[in-house]
Amino acid sequence: MPVPRWFRSRGHGCGLRTRKKAYPVLAALSALGPAxxxxxxxxxxxDRLRDEDRARSDDEDLAQVGDLVxxxxxxxxxxxxARRLVQGSLAALDNGRFHT
Structure with a gap:
């Protein structure tokens, strides 16, 4: 799967820019292989960079991380x-297995 279009659009990738470990990053870090x-x-x-140096991360760096993920x-x-959770939620609604 290529890097999603939303990741490449301006303003996205901010989780990576702020070093948040979103699900795709955690899944990639749990995978096997060279990537x-x-x-x-x-x-x-x-992580070893000083904060001011880290703030200089440019879009190319984020794109590289996105490509590796x-x-x-x-x-x-x-x-x-996400699909599994949505399908489970819809099935629960269809079967009336939800709390109000």
Whole structure:
């Protein structure tokens, strides 16, 4: 799965910019393979930067992280989990298994 279009649009990727570990990033870090290792290396190196240096992260750096998350399957896993949760919620509503 390629990097989602919403990630590339202006203003998005802010979770990565602020070092939040969103589900796609956590899924990518849990995956096996070279993209996981590269992503971890990038994030560890970034954690060692001073705050003012980290603030200089540009869109290319964020794009690289986004590409690594995609390559490791993070977005795909997040999409599968979202679908699973939506389907479970809809089934619960259909069966009347919800609390008001």
């Amino acid at each position: 996981r290792a590269q992503l971890r290396a990038v994030m560890v190196a970034d 995609a390559e490791a399957g993070g977005y795909q896993q997040a999409a599968r989990e």
